[in-house]
Amino acid sequence: MDKLVIVALDFADDFECINFLNQFPKNQSLFLKIGLEMFCQYGYPFVKRLRERGYNIFLDLKLHDIPNTVKRTCQMIAKWDVQLLTIHASGGAEMIAAAKEGLSGSNTKLLAVTQLTSLGQVELSNELQVSLPSQDYVTRLAKLAFNNGADGVISSALEVPMIKEATSEEFLCVTPGIRPKSAQVGDQKRVATPSQARKLGSDAIVVGRPITQAKDEYNAYVNIEKEWSK
Numbered sequence: 001m002d003k004l005v006i007v008a009l010d011f012a013d014d015f016e017c018i019n020f021l022n023q024f025p026k027n028q029s030l031f032l033k034i035g036l037e038m039f040c041q042y043g044y045p046f047v048k049r050l051r052e053r054g055y056n057i058f059l060d061l062k063l064h065d066i067p068n069t070v071k072r073t074c075q076m077i078a079k080w081d082v083q084l085l086t087i088h089a090s091g092g093a094e095m096i097a098a099a100k101e102g103l104s105g106s107n108t109k110l111l112a113v114t115q116l117t118s119l120g121q122v123e124l125s126n127e128l129q130v131s132l133p134s135q136d137y138v139t140r141l142a143k144l145a146f147n148n149g150a151d152g153v154i155s156s157a158l159e160v161p162m163i164k165e166a167t168s169e170e171f172l173c174v175t176p177g178i179r180p181k182s183a184q185v186g187d188q189k190r191v192a193t194p195s196q197a198r199k200l201g202s203d204a205i206v207v208g209r210p211i212t213q214a215k216d217e218y219n220a221y222v223n224i225e226k227e228w229s230k
């Protein structure tokens with residue numbers, strides 16, 4: 001996978017989203033993340049529309065259900081020609097393997113969310129009553145994903161070196177929770193700047209609000225891309 005900036009298309013509606021995309025030069029190759037906000041409103045026709053415009057698509061549905069349901073859902077998504085799809089690693093070994101089986105015959109890579117980047121150590125210990133230190137919990141889920149056929153994980157950039165060591169250099173680490181120095185952190189807890197993510201070995205960064213809520217969105221993308229690829 002090329003080192004990529006993936007833009008999270010978290011917009012109120014498709015009008016805002018298309019206006020955003022129209023700021024980019026026509027030949028600009030973009031990797032776009034469609035999450036629950038847009039998918040729940042517009043579903044597969046929206047995914048198809050963006051694929052037809054030539055964009056690469058990360059479908060961030062974070063599937064988490066019994067293995068049979070996840071497998072059958074993945075069989076459907078396998079026909080959509082998207083590049084990346086997410087499930088939750090905490091769905092367990094059988095669910096992860098079922099998702100991979102559902103995607104077989106497609107080129108869609110399967111990524112498993114470890115610990116959401118909006119959860120820090122306090123939330124993990126106090127709210128979820130997980131007794132492991134966050135980094136060990138993330139690594140454990142990453143190993144579970146690796147051993148059951150996922151192509152990579154979603155984690156914070158801070159955990160990438162540990163994940164790669166516990167799995168393989170080729171196991172993809174796609175990292176949201178990216179905040180350039182001047183950006184507001186908001187609801188994210190485990191954050192890194194684009195250049196930190198690069199140094200820590202992320203394969204791709206996912207960036208939403210620091211781009212989509214910037215005054216000059218295109219310029220924000222260009223600056224993040226520059227910092228990331230330095």
Ligand SMILES: O=c1ccn([C@@H]2O[C@H](COP(=O)(O)O)[C@@H](O)[C@H]2O)c(=O)[nH]1
Nearest residue numbers: 008035115116117176177206207208209
């Ligand atoms: O652990 C996770 C998994 C997914 N995300 C998604 O990434 C973007 C981040 O958006 P920002 O505005 O840059 O915070 C968003 O779509 C999340 O759903 C994540 O942040 N953390």
